[in-house]
Amino acid sequence: MxxxxxxxxxxxxxxxxxxxxxxxxxxxxxxxxxxxxxxxxxxxxxxxxxxxxxxxxxxxxxxxxxxxxxxxxxxxxxxxxxxxxxxxxxxxxxxxxxxxxxxxxxxxxxxxxxxxxxxGVPVWKLLGAQRTAIPSYAMVGWLELDVAGLERVSAQAMEQGFRGVKMKVGGGPLTADVQRIKAVRNVIGPDAPLMVDANQAFGYAEALRRGRVYEELDCRWFEEPLPAGDTEGHVRLAEKLDIPIATGENRYGQAAFRDLIARGGVGVVQPDLRRAGGVTDCLEIGLLAAGFGVPYASHGGGAHIHVLAALPNTIYVESGLLNGNVELVDGCYPLPEGPGLSSWNG
Ligand SMILES: [Mg+2]
CATH class of the missing domain: 3.30.390.10 (Enolase-like, N-terminal domain)
Structure with missing residues (x-):
């Protein structure tokens, strides 16, 4: 061919x-x-x-x-x-x-x-899948929403069957983050995972200060606390905080993850299928992380679900609210059966 x-x-x-x-x-x-x-x-x-x-x-x-x-x-x-x-x-x-x-x-x-x-087969079968469904959380807590809006979308996510929700932080003072996190926690209940994502907004000192508070509020992970390329900062932060540091969506290619993973600077690795090199690099990054006992949660969903099916260290697929073309089963996305790199997002 x-x-x-x-x-x-x-x-x-x-x-x-x-x-x-x-x-x-x-x-x-x-x-x-x-x-x-x-x-x-x-x-x-x-x-x-x-x-x-x-x-x-x-x-x-x-x-x-x-x-x-x-x-x-x-x-x-x-x-x-x-x-x-x-x-x-x-x-x-x-x-x-x-x-x-x-x-x-x-x-x-x-x-x-x-x-x-x-x-004539889906890619997850070619990769040697480990599971037939992927646990999912909903990224719904955007910063343009006020507290009432946050509560509404969080409730919607839980009604749709997601395991938990993620929300943005760092748009204002720490007091605003605390108010918003408590509001979401109140909606989703004490046991559902609640992740926070700062999108690289902080310097080291502020990331440490806020991270200690997110930890106290029982957040599941602290995502992109620092500029994505600051490996040294991630390593130092991870040494000081108990809450896992999640990062990876703004790194390119397997080599960009090597030192970060090997030095303990990441507690949840999050490559993006579009940036990191597609199925091949995401699979390799995931296996590299698995070798160091680091869990893998995709940035974004879609075709990434094939990689998540195959990796031994998968914990979550990221999703927005469901749009009607798939239903979750026990908080999980089922795998698409269509041939190739088919996904639920079209
Ligand atoms: Mg993010």
């Missing part, structure tokens, strides 16, 4: 309801869709999502069409790691992290989709 063509489709439009975290307003729905065709008539597809910056989907599309496609066309699509190696070499001079890694991830996911479809 040979790759014959790569096509890209781009959309970018304002979001109907913009959401806010501690560092940014996410006000756009942008997508870059990639299709890889072969000489045997089988195709693979992937979709990369952008929540900010109008031009990003088109720039990614241009990167894939102009730089990546000429290298990949003619290759055997089942050589997924071989193609990754070629693209890493190709992008080394301009920087393999950042948008290049988004492109490598998009190609990787389309190749796994293609492989699954060529064999």
């Amino acid at each position: 040979k790759i014959t063509d790569i096509t890209v489709e781009v959309t970018s439009e304002p979001k109907a309801h913009a959401v806010r975290d501690a560092i940014q307003l996410l006000d756009r729905n942008g997508h870059t869709r990639v299709r890889i065709d072969t000489d045997e008539g089988v195709s693979g597809e992937s979709t990369t999502y952008f929540g900010r910056v109008e031009s990003s989907p088109a720039i990614l599309g241009k990167l894939i069409e102009d730089q990546f496609a000429p290298v990949i066309v003619g290759e055997d699509p089942t050589l997924i790691r071989g193609i990754r190696q070629q693209l890493q070499t190709l992008t080394d001079y301009q920087g393999t992290a950042g948008l290049s890694s988004y492109g490598i991830s998009a190609i990787d996911q389309a190749l796994w989709d293609l492989l699954g479809k060529s064999l």
Whole structure:
């Protein structure tokens, strides 16, 4: 089998309801869709999502069409790691992290989709699954919501059957965080996991000060307390706090996780399928973390569910509120049965 063509489709439009975290307003729905065709008539597809910056989907599309496609066309699509190696070499001079890694991830996911479809099985079966359902929590506590709004969405998440909820912190003073966390805890009950996410907003001293309070409030983890690349800061913070530090959504490629995991700077590893390198790198990051006894919770859901099915250290898939196309069973997402990298989010 040979790759014959790569096509890209781009959309970018304002979001109907913009959401806010501690560092940014996410006000756009942008997508870059990639299709890889072969000489045997089988195709693979992937979709990369952008929540900010109008031009990003088109720039990614241009990167894939102009730089990546000429290298990949003619290759055997089942050589997924071989193609990754070629693209890493190709992008080394301009920087393999950042948008290049988004492109490598998009190609990787389309190749796994293609492989699954060529064999007529979902990708989680190819990866050697450990489970048939993935425990899930709902990320619903955005900062544009007032306390009443927070209470409403938290109740909705629990009614839909989620195990627990995540909320943003760091949008105001610590007193505001405390008020909001207590309100959500009151809605979800004493035993449901409640995670807090600062989206890289704090410096070391403030992260330590707030982390001690989140710990007292029985939060399940403290997500992105510091700028994502500050490995040393994460290591020092993890030494001081009992609450697990969760991070990883803004790191690119397996190598970016190595020192962080090995030095104990992360208590819950959270790669993003779009940034970290797709199925291949997320699987490798997850196995690296498993070797150090660190649990894995995806950033985002969708096609990531295939990786979560296979990893021994999976604890949660992240989700928004359900949109009607799937129901949770005992707080878990069932695995999709469609061939390739199918997901519940379309
Ligand atoms: Mg996050």
